[in-house]
Amino acid sequence: PAENDGLKMFSGSWTCTGTAMLGPEKTVKIKATAKVKNDLGGFWQSFVYTEQKSKAYPMAVTAMGTWGWEALSNKFVRAEFQSDGGYVTGTSAGWSGDSLTWDLELSNFMGKMAAKHTFIKKSDREFVHKLEAKMPGSPRPAPVFEVTCRK
Numbered sequence: 001p002a003e004n005d006g007l008k009m010f011s012g013s014w015t016c017t018g019t020a021m022l023g024p025e026k027t028v029k030i031k032a033t034a035k036v037k038n039d040l041g042g043f044w045q046s047f048v049y050t051e052q053k054s055k056a057y058p059m060a061v062t063a064m065g066t067w068g069w070e071a072l073s074n075k076f077v078r079a080e081f082q083s084d085g086g087y088v089t090g091t092s093a094g095w096s097g098d099s100l101t102w103d104l105e106l107s108n109f110m111g112k113m114a115a116k117h118t119f120i121k122k123s124d125r126e127f128v129h130k131l132e133a134k135m136p137g138s139p140r141p142a143p144v145f146e147v148t149c150r151k
Contacts, residue, residue, distance in 0.1 A: 003069035003076070006095050007045050009124055010036040016049075018147030019127075028056040034149055044068035059084070076102075079109060084108060090117070098122075111136040115144070125151040 013035040019027045032051040039046045044066045051060035052147055065088070073091065080088040086108030102117040114128030115133035123126060130146040 001043070001069045001071065003094065004042065006100070007067065008038075009121060009127070010045060011038060011046070012036060012151050013088075014149040014151055016147045016149040018145060020145040021143050022057075024142070028054075029045075030054075030057050030060070030145065030147065032060075032147060032149075039066065042101075061086075063088075076100075078102060078104070082108070088115075106117070106133060114141075116141065122148075 010051040012035075014036070016034060018028045020030045020032055020034075021027050030051055031032070031054075032049060034047060034049045036045055036047040038044075045068060046064070046066050048062065049066045050062045051057070053060040056090075062083040063080050065078060067076055067078040069075075070077040076092040076094060078088065078090045082088070086106060088104050088106050090102045090104035092102045094100065098121040100119040104115040104117055106113050106115050113133050113135055114129055117129065117131045120130075126148065126150050128146065132141040133143040133144050134141045
């Protein structure tokens with residue numbers, strides 16, 4: 001579908017650096033890689049996002065998933081599975097300027113939670129992605145990570 005053209009910028013191999021929040025007062029530097037390719041006749045993109053484990057960040061995860069345009073709902077849809085046993089489902093209305101925001105439901109060892117995952121295009125070779133989640137028992141969403149990826 002033509003709507004998937006908006007995802008073409010993600011195709012390729014990326015090197016990523018940023019910060020993860022390990023609590024309200026603690027952030028750590030993280031590194032990751034992302035590999036994204038068009039799949040299944042161009043109807044979907046598949047991705048593998050791999051964080052590097054470190055002494056400061058021992059809970060690094062690998063996430064693999066698929067996203068693409070779903071004509072019946074007139075939205076992008078996403079399914080993702082993670083190396084810690086968690087999974088993610090969600091939708092996005094698409095790009096608004098240089099931002100693509102996903103409304104997600106995450107399920108992992110902490111329970112189910114709502115989240116927003118925003119991608120901000122800086123150029124054809126750089127984007128920032130950040131995740132905010134409403135942790136179980138928390139009154140409002142909190143930042144989880146902010147990472148810049150470059151080709």
